[in-house]
Structure formats: structure tokens, C-alpha cells
Amino acid sequence: MLQTSNYSLVLSLQFLLLSYDLFVNSFSELLRMAPVIQLVLFIIQDIATLFNIIIIFLMFFNTFVFQAGLVSLLFHKFKGTIILTAVYLVLSIALHIWVMKLRWKSSKLFIWTDGLQTLFVFQRLAAVLYCYFYKRTAVRLGDPRFYQDSLWLRQEFSQVRR
Amino acid sequence: MRSDPGLRAAPRPPRALPPVPSAVQDDIPLSRPKKKKPRTKSTQASASSEGLTQTAVHRPSENSEPLTKEATEHPEASVQRRQKKTRLPLELETSLTHTKTSSPSLLPNENGINTEPDEEAVIQKPRRKTKKTRPAELQYANELGIEDDDIITDEQANPEQHSMFTAPTGTSQPVSKVFVEKSRRFQAANRSQLIKTTENIDVSMDMKPSWTTRHVALSVHRAFRMIGLFSHGLLAGCAVWNIVVIYVLAGDQLSNFSNLLQQYKTLAYPFQSLLYLLLALSTISAFDRIDFAKTSVAMQNFFALDPTALASFLHFTALILSLSQQMTSDRICLYTPPSVNGSLWAAGVEKQILQPWIVVNLVVTLLVALSWLFLSYRPGMDLSEELMFSSDVAEYPEQDKGIKVCS
Numbered sequence: 001m002l003q004t005s006n007y008s009l010v011l012s013l014q015f016l017l018l019s020y021d022l023f024v025n026s027f028s029e030l031l032r033m034a035p036v037i038q039l040v041l042f043i044i045q046d047i048a049t050l051f052n053i054i055i056i057f058l059m060f061f062n063t064f065v066f067q068a069g070l071v072s073l074l075f076h077k078f079k080g081t082i083i084l085t086a087v088y089l090v091l092s093i094a095l096h097i098w099v100m101k102l103r104w105k106s107s108k109l110f111i112w113t114d115g116l117q118t119l120f121v122f123q124r125l126a127a128v129l130y131c132y133f134y135k136r137t138a139v140r141l142g143d144p145r146f147y148q149d150s151l152w153l154r155q156e157f158s159q160v161r162r
Numbered sequence: 163m164r165s166d167p168g169l170r171a172a173p174r175p176p177r178a179l180p181p182v183p184s185a186v187q188d189d190i191p192l193s194r195p196k197k198k199k200p201r202t203k204s205t206q207a208s209a210s211s212e213g214l215t216q217t218a219v220h221r222p223s224e225n226s227e228p229l230t231k232e233a234t235e236h237p238e239a240s241v242q243r244r245q246k247k248t249r250l251p252l253e254l255e256t257s258l259t260h261t262k263t264s265s266p267s268l269l270p271n272e273n274g275i276n277t278e279p280d281e282e283a284v285i286q287k288p289r290r291k292t293k294k295t296r297p298a299e300l301q302y303a304n305e306l307g308i309e310d311d312d313i314i315t316d317e318q319a320n321p322e323q324h325s326m327f328t329a330p331t332g333t334s335q336p337v338s339k340v341f342v343e344k345s346r347r348f349q350a351a352n353r354s355q356l357i358k359t360t361e362n363i364d365v366s367m368d369m370k371p372s373w374t375t376r377h378v379a380l381s382v383h384r385a386f387r388m389i390g391l392f393s394h395g396l397l398a399g400c401a402v403w404n405i406v407v408i409y410v411l412a413g414d415q416l417s418n419f420s421n422l423l424q425q426y427k428t429l430a431y432p433f434q435s436l437l438y439l440l441l442a443l444s445t446i447s448a449f450d451r452i453d454f455a456k457t458s459v460a461m462q463n464f465f466a467l468d469p470t471a472l473a474s475f476l477h478f479t480a481l482i483l484s485l486s487q488q489m490t491s492d493r494i495c496l497y498t499p500p501s502v503n504g505s506l507w508a509a510g511v512e513k514q515i516l517q518p519w520i521v522v523n524l525v526v527t528l529l530v531a532l533s534w535l536f537l538s539y540r541p542g543m544d545l546s547e548e549l550m551f552s553s554d555v556a557e558y559p560e561q562d563k564g565i566k567v568c569s
Binding site for chain 1: 375432438
């Protein structure tokens with residue numbers, strides 16, 4: 001059974017990482033006095049996303065559903081989060097590489113092209129969706145039903161099998 | 163040391179006597195030395211405790227006197243003797259095997275003078291017994307709820323036997339260890355500790371339902387809803403302020419673009435960043451309200467023109483529009499007059515770039531303001547909370563009531 005204190009701690013960490021992600025997405029364009037600053041911000045952002053993925057998977061492994069072998073049920077319930085997080089990480093890394101490549105010589109350059117703009121829009125939209133789905137999953141995993149056998153779990157499993 | 167042989171040989175006489183049940187009065191003194199003789203051992207072992215025994219002397223004497231009376235008055239005592247005789251050999255074999263058997267010297271027992279030092283000696287063993295056994299007995303009795311009679315009355319009922327033989331009292335004690343099955347193995351555990359731990363577990367079990375992970379999740383969800391509610395209003399306000407500033411700086415009929423660019427270039431990126439932050443928060447909050455993850459429900463609500471569903475759609479549209487202006491915002495931020503070399507703003511391009519940008523900003527403002535109105539129409543609506551934790555109602559009926567009352 002998941003301890004309340006442990007869950008609170010993990011949830012705080014997840015929200016901290018999400019907040020950092022949102023902060024960098026919002027203000028990274030402002031904080032471009034030197035290319036190195038943006039580089040560091042982007043690296044930490046990607047690592048934070050990676051950490052969030054690791055944490056959410058560790059939370060999955062901790063559930064009774066996973067330990068009972070019902071991985072498909074878990075994937076079915078949280079496939080949106082898993083897919084979106086993966087997509088967001090890919091988009092983020094791609095955008096960061098592209099932006100840093102263009103801005104490495106001078107941060108004051110106008111680098112925007114249609115391609116970069118499109119990638120930017122998709123990355124930022126994915127960031128919002130990632131935040132929403134990740135937050136929802138983290139909150140949902142606090143449900144004690146995921147950590148014990150119950151009638152609800154059996155019903156869910158039977159629904160998935162259909 | 164003289165008393166040794168006498169003491170150790172004392173248990174023997176009963177073996178010779180069994181066939182004489184009528185000699186009750188003779189037996190009585192026989193029985194008395196039996197009590198005393200083992201105790202003399204203790205006096206030899208600790209001869210220094212003579213002075214201490216004064217208070218305790220009464221006990222054996224009190225015990226012995228009623229015995230004589232009983233023996234004289236009630237012939238039933240002889241039956242007890244017989245029982246004693248039957249017990250004696252067994253116990254003696256175990257406890258006194260190493261003693262040298264000498265002639266059955268009954269004389270020192272019969273002599274009152276000789277018995278006195280024995281009585282002093284007698285005192286120590288019962289005292290030791292009481293010291294060692296009684297606290298433990300009481301502890302167990304208190305903790306395990308065993309009645310005192312179960313343990314102590316045996317001693318009091320048959321004082322003769324206990325004064326003589328310590329073994330029976332020892333074996334009748336509740337065992338201090340119990341064997342508990344832990345991980346498919348029986349392990350010894352202390353009773354008192356076990357009881358304490360079980361009490362603690364009971365307490366913790368009682369405490370658990372008060373604040374579970376579910377409550378943490380709910381409180382976090384509600385806290386975020388509060389942040390979202392705040393950001394909705396702030397976003398709408400900021401957007402309105404932004405469009406007002408743009409129109410004021412652009413002048414009548416949007417004729418003064420150069421003034422707008424010069425004044426607004428420092429504001430463009432900060433506002434764009436703030437707008438994204440607030441839009442992101444608001445969109446997440448709006449999605450939370452309609453439980454966007456459950457697409458079917460969200461679509462159903464949208465087509466039913468539910469204000470909250472419409473608001474979340476408007477927020478998402480505003481977000482896309484706002485993001486699409488990132489390039490223009492950067493261009494405004496890097497504005498330099500067309501006369502300057504390397505300027506991004508060629509002469510005559512200003513209107514082409516800025517007019518759609520202003521229109522988009524206006525649309526964003528309208529969308530944000532509309533969605534704020536829609537959301538404030540039903541500020542308490544939160545499908546996420548209802549759907550995510552709805553099935554818990556059956557499992558946690560009492561808690562849920564409590565939570566609803568709180569909310």
C-alpha cells in the first residue's frame with residue numbers, strides 16, 4: 001500500500017518538475033542573454049521530463065495492478081499520458097537542438113522560419129497536453145484502488161479484455 | 163554444615179511411612195521439617211540474611227500453624243499427605259539426586275530449638291520466590307487478563323507443597339514467549355511487546371482512514387483548480403489590457419505603427435511569455451473541468467454547448483493563435499527602424515505584419531474573455547473530480563460525505 005507521506009513527496013517532486021517545465025517553456029525566449037543560459041535551461045528541462053517519465057513508471061510499477069501482471073490494463077488507462085510524454089520529449093529535444101544550433105553564434109539573431117515556427121507551436125501545445133495528462137495521471141495514481149485487489153479492478157480488467 | 167545431611171536426608175522418611183495413615187500427628191512434624199530443610203540450603207548459601215528475615219518469619223509460621231490445626235482437626239489432611247508422598251519420590255529424584263542419603267534424622271525437626279534456625283532459613287526461599295515470581299505474575303495477569311486466582315491461589319491453597327517444591331509454581335506460570343506466525347514461520351515473540359504492537363497497529367489502523375493518498379490527490383486537484391480559477395481571471399484581464407495598449411499605441415485608424423513598434427518592443431516578449439504561461443494554466447484547468455481525457459464525455463458536453471466545454475475549446479484555440487504569433491513577437495522584440503542597417507523591418511512592411519498580429523491578438527482577447535465568462539457561469543463545475551473519484555462513493559461512503567461537506 002502506498003504511504004501518504006511517500007505519495008505526497010512524490011507528487012510534490014512531480015509538480016516541481018512540471019512547474020520548471022512550464023517556466024522554461026514560458027520564459028526561455030526571454031532568458032537568452034547568452035546562448036549558454038538557454039542551453040543549460042533546455043538540458044535541465046529535458047532531464048526533468050525524463051525524470052518525470054521515470055517517476056511515473058516507478059509509480060506504475062508500484063501499483064497492485066502492475067504487480068498482478070495487468071500491464072495492459074495500466075497501459076490502457078494511461079496510454080494518453082505515456083504516448084504524449086514520449087512525443088513531448090521528442091519534440092522538446094528536437095526544438096532545443098534546432099534553436100540552439102541556430103542561436104549558438106548569437107542569441108540576438110532572428111532565427112524563425114516556417115518550419116521552426118511549426119515545430120515551436122507543436123512543442124508548446126504538446127507541453128500543455130503533457131502537463132494536463134501527466135498531472136491527471138499523478139493525481140489518479142493516488143487512488144488507493146490501484147494498490148489493492150478490489151471488485152472495481154476485476155470489472156476494469158474484464159472491460160479491457162472485451 | 164551439620165544440617166546438610168539432615169536436610170538432604172529429610173525427604174526420605176515419607177517413603178518409610180506410607181503404610182501408617184493413622185499417625186497423623188506424627189506426620190505433621192515430619193512435614194514441617196520437609197519444608198524447612200530445603201530452605202536451610204539457602205541459608206548456607208547466603209548466611210548474611212539473618213537480620214532481614216524477621217519480617218518474613220511470620221509467613222512460614224503462619225502457614226505452618228494452620229496446617230497443624232488442620233491436621234488435627236481434619237483428618238482429611240492425611241489424604242493430602244498421601245498425595246504428597248506420591249509426589250515426593252518423583253520430585254526428589256529430580257531435585258535431590260546428588261544428596262547423600264543418611265539416616266532419617268527426624269529429631270532436629272521435632273526439637274523446637276533446632277527448628278528455629280531452620281525457620282530463619284525457611285524465610286529466604288519464599289521471599290525469593292515472591293520477589294522473582296510475583297511481579298512477573300502480576301504483569302502477565304494485567305496484560306493478558308488472566309485472573310489472579312489462576313496462578314496465585316495454587317500457592318496459597320497448598321502452601322506446604324509450594325514451600326517445599328518450587329518446580330510446580332514455576333511450571334504453572336504463563337510462558338513469557340508466544341509463537342507468532344510471520345512469513346510462514348513461527349517465531350518467538352514477547353507477549354507484552356506483541357500486545358503493545360498490536361495495540362499500536364490498531365491505533366494506526368484507526369488513524370489511516372483520516373488522511374489517505376486519495377485525500378492528498380483530491381486536495382492537490384482542488385488546489386490546482388483554485389490556481390486555474392485565478393489564472394482565468396488574470397488571463398482575461400491581461401489580454402484586455404494588452405489589446406487596449408496596442409490600440410492606444412497604434413493611434414487612430416491604426417496609422418502610427420512605428421510608434422507602436424518603438425513603444426511596444428520591450429513589452430512584446432514579456433507579454434507573450436506571460437500570455438503563454440497563463441494560457442497554459444487556464445487550458446489545463448479548463449480541461450480538468452470537462453475531464454478532457456475522457457474524450458467521449460468531453461465531446462458530448464461540447465456538442466451540448468456546455469459552457470465549460472466551450473470555454474476549454476476557446477482556451478485551446480486562443481493558445482494555438484497565441485503561439486502562432488511567436489515569430490511576429492520576436493520580430494517586434496528585435497525591432498530597429500528601417501533606416502538602420504540589418505533591420506528586420508523594411509519600409510512599408512510594418513502594416514502587412516502588424517495588422518494580422520493585432521487582429522489575432524484581438525481574437526485571442528475575445529476568446530479568453532468569453533471563456534472566462536463561460537467558466538464563471540459555472541465556477542463549481544468539475545467533471546474530473548466527479549468522474550475520477552465517482553466510483554469511490556460506494557467504497558468510501560462516509561468519507562465522501564465528509565469531503566463534500568468540507569467542499
